[in-house]
Amino acid sequence: MNTKFFAAAAAALSFAAAPIAHSEELTISAWGGFFEETLAEVVYPGFTEATGIKVNSIPQPADQAWLTQIANAARAKQAPADLSLVTETVVLRGQNASLWAELDTAAMANTGALIDGVYAEMDGKTNAVPALAFFDTFVTNTDFSADAPMSWAELWTGDWDGKLALRPNSNSGLLEITAVTFFGGYEIMQTRDGLQQVIDKIAELKPSVSLWYRDEGQFQQGLEAGEYTAGTYYHDVAMLSIWDGLPIASTFPKEGGIKSTAYWVAPAASKHTEAAQKFIDYMSQPEVQEAMALNLGIFPVVPRETMNLSDDDFAAVGSDIAPIKLQTEIHLEEGEWLEERFQSMLSN
Amino acid sequence: MSAVTATKDRGWIIALIPLGTLVLFFVAPMAYMAAVSVFKNDPAAFFKPAFVLDNYAKFFAPFYYSISLRSFVQAGLGAGIVTLLGFFTVLFVSDQSRWLQRFWVILLLSLLCLSEVVIAFALLILFSQSSGIPKLLAWLTLWDNPRSLYPSFGAMMAGYVMLGFSIATLMLFPQVSRRDRAIEEAAQGLGTAPALLFLRVTLPMFRTALLAAFITLFVYFLGVFVMPTMLGGPQNWNMTVIIQDRAVERFNMPLGAALAMIMLALTAVLAALLLWLNRQQRAEDA
Numbered sequence: 230m231n232t233k234f235f236a237a238a239a240a241a242l243s244f245a246a247a248p249i250a251h252s253e254e255l256t257i258s259a260w261g262g263f264f265e266e267t268l269a270e271v272v273y274p275g276f277t278e279a280t281g282i283k284v285n286s287i288p289q290p291a292d293q294a295w296l297t298q299i300a301n302a303a304r305a306k307q308a309p310a311d312l313s314l315v316t317e318t319v320v321l322r323g324q325n326a327s328l329w330a331e332l333d334t335a336a337m338a339n340t341g342a343l344i345d346g347v348y349a350e351m352d353g354k355t356n357a358v359p360a361l362a363f364f365d366t367f368v369t370n371t372d373f374s375a376d377a378p379m380s381w382a383e384l385w386t387g388d389w390d391g392k393l394a395l396r397p398n399s400n401s402g403l404l405e406i407t408a409v410t411f412f413g414g415y416e417i418m419q420t421r422d423g424l425q426q427v428i429d430k431i432a433e434l435k436p437s438v439s440l441w442y443r444d445e446g447q448f449q450q451g452l453e454a455g456e457y458t459a460g461t462y463y464h465d466v467a468m469l470s471i472w473d474g475l476p477i478a479s480t481f482p483k484e485g486g487i488k489s490t491a492y493w494v495a496p497a498a499s500k501h502t503e504a505a506q507k508f509i510d511y512m513s514q515p516e517v518q519e520a521m522a523l524n525l526g527i528f529p530v531v532p533r534e535t536m537n538l539s540d541d542d543f544a545a546v547g548s549d550i551a552p553i554k555l556q557t558e559i560h561l562e563e564g565e566w567l568e569e570r571f572q573s574m575l576s577n
Numbered sequence: 578m579s580a581v582t583a584t585k586d587r588g589w590i591i592a593l594i595p596l597g598t599l600v601l602f603f604v605a606p607m608a609y610m611a612a613v614s615v616f617k618n619d620p621a622a623f624f625k626p627a628f629v630l631d632n633y634a635k636f637f638a639p640f641y642y643s644i645s646l647r648s649f650v651q652a653g654l655g656a657g658i659v660t661l662l663g664f665f666t667v668l669f670v671s672d673q674s675r676w677l678q679r680f681w682v683i684l685l686l687s688l689l690c691l692s693e694v695v696i697a698f699a700l701l702i703l704f705s706q707s708s709g710i711p712k713l714l715a716w717l718t719l720w721d722n723p724r725s726l727y728p729s730f731g732a733m734m735a736g737y738v739m740l741g742f743s744i745a746t747l748m749l750f751p752q753v754s755r756r757d758r759a760i761e762e763a764a765q766g767l768g769t770a771p772a773l774l775f776l777r778v779t780l781p782m783f784r785t786a787l788l789a790a791f792i793t794l795f796v797y798f799l800g801v802f803v804m805p806t807m808l809g810g811p812q813n814w815n816m817t818v819i820i821q822d823r824a825v826e827r828f829n830m831p832l833g834a835a836l837a838m839i840m841l842a843l844t845a846v847l848a849a850l851l852l853w854l855n856r857q858q859r860a861e862d863a
Contacts (some may be wrong), residue, residue, distance in 0.1 A: 293825045300623055325622035398826060443806045454707040456725055561621050564827050569640050575811035
């Protein structure tokens with residue numbers, strides 16, 4: 230212990246003594262808790278080692294609060310962080326409010342291999358880059374039903390003993406599941422008439438649903454205990470329960486799991502955009518994506534063949550089945566109307 | 578004499594502390610909320626400073642006013658049940674020995690430290706098919722196919738009761754325990770039946786205290802979030818839940834702020850009305 234301490238102290242001193250020309254520092258925010266802590270512990274040190282750029286990792290609050298902070302800071306030409314890990318909703322809103330810095334893809338060679346490419350604005354400017362993805366799947370209690378569901382349609386046709394649990398917000402992916410499973414794709418979501426048809430189809434589920442959950446812990450606990458027979462839930466979190474030997478299965482139906490992607494954005498007011506690009510480039514490497522899949526349970530944003538993930542490790546974070554994608558732009562445009570219609574349907 | 582005047586003159590300095598606190602923690606956030614409530618929401622980006630009444634107009638859509646009606650009904654019912662339950666408990670406790678009374682007061686005080694979340698989780702366990710009352714009934718072979726008792730209106734009301742019970746009892750206890758029992762005894766001596774005694778003598782004696790407890794709980798219950806979301810279903814979600822959905826989940830701060838302002842105004846009007854009615858009644862009694 231003592232030897233270790235002295236070794237560490239000596240190392241620290243020798244670093245301090247070494248002349249560092251430009252000790253640049255990036256402030257990077259990510260969702261507070263497990264995510265931010267694991268990134269700071271497992272991923273960022275590798276970046277500092279590779280580039281000499283220090284990382285000051287900060288936890289970021291819920292999306293809405295964080296976007297408010299960034300917008301308020303932008304008015305004062307400040308940036309609360311040089312880089313942020315955000316959802317697609319935040320990317321789009323920030324884009325429309327001109328909050329993000331333009332990123333130079335030429336300076337981020339590794340982003341060329343990203344599955345979905347970079348996130349481009351209408352006029353071709355890049356201001357967000359996929360960072361990681363995660364899935365919501367069809368989770369079931371195996372004590373109740375040993376067979377894995379083949380299709381999302383089984384939410385409607387299966388016997389769940391009236392004990393389904395689903396998320397209550399219109400942007401949870403349930404609309405997309407319904408559109409793809411029963412209406413042949415997302416086109417139906419383009420009009421309000423179409424959206425209403427999708428909502429009416431979801432209404433058929435109401436007698437089978439016992440919980441429209443807002444608290445994830447409440448659902449997870451109930452599913453493990455057999456209080457709920459099935460529902461939608463985070464694939465990676467469900468895998469943790471499965472490894473603990475709990476009677477749960479997480480299935481990718483043939484229509485796919487619901488994929489959500491998180492992005493890196495750099496607030497326009499940040500003075501470290503170049504270093505931010507180096508960071509994004511680093512994070513887009515297959516090796517780093519692989520490490521994140523293993524340590525964070527995220528689904529990589531680079532092609533599977535570029536990594537050395539075993540079949541088991543890959544299955545623990547996602548699937549090769551083409552995913553169902555959240556139609557974020559529709560949820561932004563029609564958000565208010567949609568949420569009102571959806572909640573009216575739920576509470577009637 | 579002069580010393581007293583000097584103290585009086587400098588009294589405002591002391592008043593600055595509560596005044597400052599009030600401005601900082603109440604008036605300023607309220608003013609900000611009032612300002613945001615007339616801002617224009619940009620559904621694709623963010624809200625912009627403006628002066629529009631759109632957000633207020635939306636309240637009159639059937640969806641929102643039915644939710645607000647639901648909030649008032651649930652809060653009113655909860656407050657009514659808790660006030661009455663608390664009143665009976667206090668009547669019972671105030672007849673006990675000094676020691677027992679102390680025991681009850683300490684117990685009720687300690688209940689106050691339980692947060693909404695802790696109470697909700699405790700009730701979830703109690704009402705769940707895998708560990709609570711349904712399982713017990715199944716074990717006693719009284720229920721073949723036990724199911725969780727939540728989400729339901731009843732489970733949510735149980736949550737309201739647990740949340741507000743100590744507040745109601747502690748508000749009523751001082752007055753009830755010091756009441757002049759001679760009045761009840763006189764009525765009893767004149768041959769008044771127990772039920773009538775309660776309705777015509779005991780209850781009117783504490784009308785103002787009961788009303789104060791009712792209004793406190795009513796306002797408190799209007800703002801609960803955890804009970805409707807964890808113990809209730811979509812049919813029980815109140816305005817607090819919807820405001821959180823709009824302001825936080827949907828980034829629509831102006832609509833959330835406007836809905837909050839309307840609820841605030843309606844609550845103030847209702848509370849004022851109740852107090853005014855009470856005053857009218859008292860004037861009539863006199």
